[in-house]
Amino acid sequence: MFVTKDGKEIFIVDGHTHFWDGSAENQSNVHGKQFIECFYAYHTNLSPPEELWEKDRFEKYTEDDVYRDLFIDGPDDVAIIQSTYLKDFYKNGFSSIERSTTMAERHPERFIINGSFDPRDGEKALEYIHYMKETFDIQGVKMYTAEWNGESKGWALNDPAAYKCFELCDKLGIKNIHVHKGPTIIPLSKDAFDVHDVDYAATDFQNLNWIIEHCGLPRLDDFCWIATQETNVYGGLAVALPFIHSRPRYFGEVMAELLWWVGEDKLLFGSDYAIWTPKWLVEKLWEYQIPEDISAERGGVQLTDEVKEKILGLNAAKLYDIDVAAKKKQLSAAPVQIAAE
């Protein structure tokens, strides 16, 4: 719960968080090492100095860290934990649904744990989707299209094998598909950050919600165009949001484009924890206004309190069928606690 200066309570759903293990013990090879190094570079580059972590903690943080950073120090009411396996890089997976579910057991009402699958696994991917639905009753999945899998160094949402998986998701009611368009490696002739496969998949699977993390950046213009056409395409603000600190004017330009094209009902807050922590992001977002001249170029769009409330929680609550009033009541009855240090 975030409380504004004038005492208003804002319901926060953190749409993009992780509980990962990027430690040296879990790394399989240099790629695993470089993957967490890259995350850490994002963390050190875009965080305010007082929010920086030491590398060891960043590589593998504890369950208590998660509870404290998200719910005690941080304002999150509910956090959506995404799964990312990176099986070619990490022995036990980078962030698995099993490990995240175990972590969440202390306060299950606080978490939504999403699964993940790799369409290139063929039949095994389909079996795995069944397993995740039956065992964890997942409502959503996270797709990372730049994941390596043997010789393959990436895939597209409109690959035939992916369509088989999405058909099954549709059938089982796994309706929220979070997509992280990482850099595709091969073929080299392809634009590595191309987002056009989202357009095909969103058109062909109208029952599924397509939440494109970091709003397709660095292909924001293509993403905006697609999201304008497709009613079931949403933008996740992870990665875009930390620019609010390092380049606030630039952040205003990004938000003006998003509000103009995609609209206030289709943008979701995400801290990308543990790359960033939600406290400072939410505080800064609540204080933020798009500069007048930038807003004027886009029909006067603005981050009003009402718009911010939607972005910070109400939009995600709709996608995940959260009854906000009931959830607030439930949470106030069960405050988060961590063991005394």
Next chain:
Amino acid sequence: MFAEIHRTELEAEVWDCLDQVTDPELDEPITDMGFVERIDVDQSSGKVEVDFRLPTYWCSPNFAFLMGFDVRIAVSKLPWVKNIRVTLNDHCFADRVNDGVNGSRDFADVFAEYCDGSDLDNVRLKFQEKAFIRRQETVLLGLEARGFTGEDIVGMTLEIFDRVAFQGQEEARQKPRYREILLAHGLATQSDDLAFVTWEGAPLSAQGLRDYLARLRGVRINMEFNGALCRGLQSTRYKEVKIGAEGPTLIDFIQNRVPPREPIHPERQAAP
């Protein structure tokens, strides 16, 4: 002493060549971006070695290839250079980029192997268009800020454009770069040609200028995202935050210091 001065001059010549090589995604010189890590010149044999490193291990390999080849082409133009070796460090595709760039096969052959047979020129062209747009937007906004009307701008010839002096640092920097790309693509050739046309060569209209600028802005927002991230990631790569005994206060987040890289290929590091 004389030899040492001469060697420094040659290294400076190589550096000047590298100024011409840009990151296709960012349209910024690789020298400005801090990608070039080492230049070594052997005067007697005419051999040059250039090492470069990108902001992350995962930067797009197609751009890594393009930059590697462009470094090779640019440095090879120096008359005294007999032999050049370009090395990309710490990248997920480094071995293949280094083999490709330093091998005997030509550019197109190397790419074809990784491109499902399609042509890389299309990607290159797409990013040249983005570079054109970014440079043009900066210059157009600069002209507006200087009080030129839409009519002035859409009718401006190259000759008039050449006479405009910009105050802002970024506009002044992009002016010759815009002119260069305009001419390189044959979008203007004579002094009485229009200085501002679309990438397709169509003239602009005064009443359509705001919409046109909005489109250019969209492209620039993407490029700026990359530029800001790349600069930041480059400056923080391999840096670690140190927290002192005092507690959680950050005391040692150092700018401008890159700690030694850990050897990822010890056998290569050990070579003489």
